[in-house]
Amino acid sequence: MDVTEHVESVYAELRRRDPGESEFHQAAAEVLHDLEPALRKHPEYVDARIVERLCEPERQLVFRIPWTDDRGEVRVNRGFRVEFSSALGPYKGGLRFHPSVDLGTVKFLGFEQIFKNALTGMPLGGGKGGADFDPKGKSDGEIMRFCQSFMTELHRSLGEHTDVPAGDIGVGSREIGYLFGQYKRITNRHEAGTLTGKSVAWGGSHVRTEATGYGVVYFLQEMLATRGRSLEGQRVVVSGSGNVAIYAVEKASALGATVLACSDSVGYLVDEDGIDPELLKEIREVRGQRLPAYAEARPNARFVESGSVFDVPCDVALPCATQNELNREHALTLVKNEVFAVAEGANMPCTAEAIEAFREAGVLFGPGKAANAGGVATSALEMQQNASRETWTFERAEERLATIMRDVHARCRATAESYGGASHDYVFGANIAGFLRTADAMVAQGLV
Numbered sequence: 001m002d003v004t005e006h007v008e009s010v011y012a013e014l015r016r017r018d019p020g021e022s023e024f025h026q027a028a029a030e031v032l033h034d035l036e037p038a039l040r041k042h043p044e045y046v047d048a049r050i051v052e053r054l055c056e057p058e059r060q061l062v063f064r065i066p067w068t069d070d071r072g073e074v075r076v077n078r079g080f081r082v083e084f085s086s087a088l089g090p091y092k093g094g095l096r097f098h099p100s101v102d103l104g105t106v107k108f109l110g111f112e113q114i115f116k117n118a119l120t121g122m123p124l125g126g127g128k129g130g131a132d133f134d135p136k137g138k139s140d141g142e143i144m145r146f147c148q149s150f151m152t153e154l155h156r157s158l159g160e161h162t163d164v165p166a167g168d169i170g171v172g173s174r175e176i177g178y179l180f181g182q183y184k185r186i187t188n189r190h191e192a193g194t195l196t197g198k199s200v201a202w203g204g205s206h207v208r209t210e211a212t213g214y215g216v217v218y219f220l221q222e223m224l225a226t227r228g229r230s231l232e233g234q235r236v237v238v239s240g241s242g243n244v245a246i247y248a249v250e251k252a253s254a255l256g257a258t259v260l261a262c263s264d265s266v267g268y269l270v271d272e273d274g275i276d277p278e279l280l281k282e283i284r285e286v287r288g289q290r291l292p293a294y295a296e297a298r299p300n301a302r303f304v305e306s307g308s309v310f311d312v313p314c315d316v317a318l319p320c321a322t323q324n325e326l327n328r329e330h331a332l333t334l335v336k337n338e339v340f341a342v343a344e345g346a347n348m349p350c351t352a353e354a355i356e357a358f359r360e361a362g363v364l365f366g367p368g369k370a371a372n373a374g375g376v377a378t379s380a381l382e383m384q385q386n387a388s389r390e391t392w393t394f395e396r397a398e399e400r401l402a403t404i405m406r407d408v409h410a411r412c413r414a415t416a417e418s419y420g421g422a423s424h425d426y427v428f429g430a431n432i433a434g435f436l437r438t439a440d441a442m443v444a445q446g447l448v
């Protein structure tokens, strides 16, 4: 069978079957495009229809979430869990609560998760979930009742050996607490390894909160080192001001960079003196305020409501907010301003056209499925600690995270080279390396 025709027919079929899922099509196109050299080298993957099977989730759940708001009114949302692949371990991937969530979003995130999780070298399958619920402006009681209703339905699909969710946009440690509480109540089991991102006080791992943001910066450090550079003195721009963004700002600053800007869905914040990570954390995490409060507290900071955070000239850009937030126009502005490296903290934040623009300009580019793998890797460390009933120190967990990110970086480079690409083509390396590990397991496990 001709490999190019095979891949094209799989892609055409997934578009035909699920025409409304544009983000899933985008994520699949990016991976499938890179797989041909692996399929040529391993005809057994083609015979076993691995690509076709990987593009079809093992199971998809769509469910009703009824709950009552503070006025006693009944509200109804839609919940999702896509259990994409269990070839390498239990389904693993976060839950997103955001009004934009639909099945196509969850499928794109779950598909990316398969390759990311495989790339960590850990025993993790791929999945993702969430709901079209908007946590903004909701009271604590409303959030709790929503989480309880969500878990009342989802609990029957979960388990430490089956499916292990975590947080994502709109789901932080508060939501994980409510979800876990309800899981425990319904099942009558304190099965800590069923959810990750728990508070350290009751079964969580040190460094899980920081892991995705820190991991992106560790990955970036490795990328820069291949060009003889370090983070010292680099001007960095981060998008977002949530979990991933905050800890990317903190680690980049600790390693000597000046983080000039970050953002949210309303606008962006510039601090010419470098963003103070402690103040950013205090405002976002402790006081629950928005970025203008930071601008008011610092003499050389301002909040801008028009344009894009990527208009701010920088050496390094770290998109850490959401998918497709950085388009070709933003990429060309960054290139004009002589950006040197871009690493994705968010999932698929750069459009295909933006990535192409970076590639043409020779900008070092770290794709999310490699650069942001530190979060899920530390979730696996949390599962490991839960299974052995241990709690590691912060230092031990961070050391493991740093090693994992170095290994992910090395794996991308080595795989890209051995399949005929350039060693700095991290997109190609990550796609092939994640695919090979999953495909080998699928072949070994037979037609399931």
Ligand code: NDP
Pocket: 167, 168, 169, 170, 171, 212, 240, 241, 242, 243, 244, 245, 263, 264, 265, 266, 320, 321, 322, 323, 325, 345, 346, 347, 372, 373, 375, 376
């Ligand atoms: P948070 O909810 O903590 O923060 C999200 C940030 O992105 C907020 O600043 C939010 O702004 C902004 N944002 C969200 N949606 C939009 C939008 N449509 N347009 C503009 N800005 C937006 O989420 P996380 O930091 O956890 O996640 C950020 C990204 O990182 C996501 O792509 C997620 O999938 C990815 N990721 C997260 C991991 C984790 O461990 N948390 C692991 C790996 C990847 P506002 O407050 O105004 O809405």
